Amino acid sequence: MKNPPTQGQPHPEHPTPSPAERRRWRQYLADEQAEAATYRYLAERREGEERDILLALAEAEGRHEEHWRQLLGPDADKPMRPSLRNRMLGLLARRFGSVFVLALAQRAEGRSPYSDDPNATSAMAADEQIHEEVVRGLATRGRTRLSGNFRAAVFGANDGLVSNLALVMGIGATGVSSTFVLFSGIAGLLSGALSMGAGEYVSVRSQRELLEASKPTQVTLSAAKSLDIDANELVLVYRARGMSREAAEHRAAERMGLYTCDCDPSLSLQPETMEEAGADEHETVGTGLGAAISSFCFFASGAIIPVLPYLFGMEGLAAVVLSCTLVGIALVLTGSVVGLLSGASPLKRGLRQLAIGLGAAAVTYVLGMIFGTSVA
Structure with missing residues (x-):
């Protein structure tokens, strides 16, 4: 009895692939190589976390490339041009590396044929779906920076x-x-x-002024040392900003220098207070003069x-x-x-x-x- 295919192997098995199948695999191989190169080009124009994410995507495309190499055997060495879409993506990534390229890459990942191809593994199809979301997240950062002006x-x-x-x-x-x-x-x-x-x-000016009016002052930092510990008004401040009672008590204890609060220390991971928020909102809105021009x-x-x-x-x-x-x-x-x-x-x-x-x-x-x- 023939053993069922294990994860990472195509299903069903094709011991003698047809010429059309081999050509399709060679096309997949060329496209995977092109996509990995595109992510590496984009990584060259970035640093920090974004660079690491793009290089990880390139590494994942390399694993897919290896899958098609194993299926093709000696035929893997026969060169084939990537699709026009991937060639254009690579060209744009080398020249620009902008949010436009990421948006195009997001669409490309979303149109992966692996989910309908019996020679691609389920893991590869899942990878492509996840890659679309990863690229969407990277593109969202650029869209946020562009959204105002x-x-x-x-x-x-x-x-x-x-x-x-x-x-x-x-x-x-x-x-x-x-x-x-x-x-x-x-x-x-x-x-x-x-x-x-x-x-x-x-x-835009009015919107920024509304955001500025909603942004808290630093009075909690200067007034905390003089507050009555038993009637801690800081708790009311943080509750008014949307924090739960437990999170507000923990944050108030931190502000007053008290670290013996019997509340859960993990509450410090609650959503940030508005002293630390607001910059991103202003960045998204843009400047009044910039928007006018x-x-x-x-x-x-x-x-x-x-x-x-x-x-x-x-x-x-x-x-x-x-x-x-x-x-x-x-x-x-x-x-x-x-x-x-x-x-x-x-x-x-x-x-x-x-x-x-x-x-x-x-x-x-x-x-x-x-x-x-x-x-x-």
Whole structure:
């Protein structure tokens, strides 16, 4: 009776693999080598814990590589190019090593074929699932650092593209001269960019002020030594900040220099007090001035695109078509960038942005035609 396959061996066994299977294994081998190289490239641009994690991921891909080498035997030495996706990832990792590469690597790990391949072990399939979560965690750190000013930049660019395209289409459909459309577009660019910049500054500044108002002072450190031990008000302070009674009593005892508290010492591992919190929240929100500048510049860069055909003297239907085409390309690009950073499909996000932008322009164009006809 044949023994069942042990963990780490393919199931079912293939004593005489077909040429198609060998080719698939060679492709897996090449992709594992490329993925390990990508993680090593990313590790070169980082230090500390992130570097160690990326090198550990590369080591895990090396174990998968060895699995396919054992199955292939002598055929493992026959070179094969990695997939286009992995070649692009390696190129980007060597050149940039940014959160964009991590977001792409997250998607790549999530599309591993090992769970459906009988020649891959269950451990390898589980590894790929875990790798996706590890890379997601690393990418989240970068997304957090980008989220403040990046949010303002993306929203500014999309608002500029959509609002000014809608303005230009609506006015152009009324039948006015191309010069009037051009100056209307420039006016929309300036007014929208100034409005977006001012709005972002007020919004982010207000949010930071709210966070600052919620951040505790250091009064507990200076007042602790003079407090009545039997009526310890510090306990109320920490309970008001969301700690349990036991955790609050332990933290108050620490602040007052009393380490004979009969509560569980492990309570010191409770969520940190707000004296130590707040920095990450401010980092995520970004600065008011930075958000305003980003919003102004990106709104202007987006709003100028619908006006470009009129700047170069075009008019009529040709200007409308070119304006819509240029804006459509820009919308797909910005939507794709957001999709990459969020770990979602870049194509779906790009097409969604395109549909929203051109839909808004179509509505205003129809309204412009109606108003233009009624005026005539």
